[in-house]
Amino acid sequence: MRRRSNAAGTTGARRGAGGVHRKRHSIPALLLGTLGAGWVSCSTETSTETSTDFEVVETTITEVQAAIRDGTTTCRAVVxxxxxxxxxxEDLINAITVLNPRALERADALDAALAAGEATGPLFCVPMLVKDNFDTHDMVTTGGSIALADNLPPDDAFMVRKIREAGAIVVAKTNMAEWAFSPRQSVSSSFDTTRNAYALDRVPAGSSGGTASGVAAGFGVIGLGSDTGNSIRGPSSHLALVGIRSTIGLTSRDGVIPLSFDRDIAGPMGRTVEDVARVFDVVAGYDASDPYTEAGRERVEEDYTAFLEADGLRGARLGVLRALVDPEETDDEILALFEAAIDDLRQLGAEVVDPFEFDVEAELQREGMFCRRFRYDMWVYLQSLGPGAPMTDVLEVLEDGRYSDYAQASLRRNQGAPLDVHPSSWDDPCPDYPENEGRQAYLGNLVRAMDLERLDAAIYPSWLCVPAPIDRGDEDYCGDNSQRVAPATGMPAITVPMGYTYGALPAGLQILARPYDEGLLFRLAYGFEQGTRHRRPPDGFPEIR
Structure with a gap:
């Protein structure tokens, strides 16, 4: 891997200022990946007829691997x-950007290795989706921007390398909000608009909406997303998935196109808590290319799946963070689901403290809660691409019009920021997370409040409003709870399905814990999942026969 000291497809026609590059691929053209400068088709190797009756809708990592090992199916057939x-x-939701042209070749190699009695990794033959801001050496990485339409990184992001070493197969990259700017929806200038698999006229949230909708629809068993403020947990909530934002310092962001390196987190989004824990086991840990992971070097658990207990809620003490359940903003049906979730938690053995009093808004007013370091972090990332980098300064796109309308304001807000000076050295310094007094005070105050109440974790709805109509993604944006605690404090949080509003619109329960308590989060989320079984697949994506 190339060393990065910080931040961690298709070939489309360039577009004029203000417009959006529309993805016009037919379905056969979707079965493409990029190698070097050319397209390589894998569509001729792919058919709806396979040699097995193994069903992949809602399948899990354990089920896939068991079926391959007992001869029910093969890795190639699963892929x-x-x-x-x-x-x-894919035409229904527009979640996929490019396919891996060597996915079937890799599947054949794994089948051969298994037949030869060779050791298999913990993610053996797990078809995975990867967000379009993770570097992949064999597929373009655009970060949602037409300006990076030809960006073929020299190597894989840390997490991509880890899942591949563990035996996973990256089958495709997924669409995202341009430069990860939008928590509202997933619209890129490179691949256009992703829809919510549960309601095609609704948003999947942003920015990891492509991973969320793709995993929900069964395009992969599980996927990777990134979360600066909301972008794993928000889309997971909108798509009835489990998504975890880990403690800052426990996981590497190396090779992930940055939005704000002092807040960015990358990690898994899946249909079950167990699947997410299995991938988390592989991707968590120290990485010399990400300096933040030094702090968490000795804090990684040996096996996060060891925390998965069906009665994991028994004896837990949970606080309802009513500061994040505003009755005026919360949709009535989401509020009803949340109150029902509290009842379920009690019935499953948890002690619930309601309310858990803490002034979130006061903490968010502290100095230094956020700094505009996108330009600097992108400068570091672009340097890591070497001499083939498409530009040196991300703001060059403002000069040539390679952006969509909604991204322009966010780009221009970074114009006054220095290009190549670390934020801690600015005239008005913005220290990194460990040295940021405001953020550390917020963290310390919240942990002390939890200690006083003897809480294991705090709970609140992941999103207070239902997914917005896709043609009003900005105007009807509201209720995004995920941005208000975990990103600033650096604390870990997980979202797990808590039911559906208006018949088909998913909602999520968020659980927040102290730093490095990911094992506890998996235990609590697993207990809730197993006790409620809310997850169901979206209509309209049946098994292919």
């Missing part, structure tokens, strides 16, 4: 079925 689902359903 073919996922590619067939993309071919059949």
């Amino acid at each position: 073919e079925r996922h590619l067939a689902r993309i071919a059949a359903y």
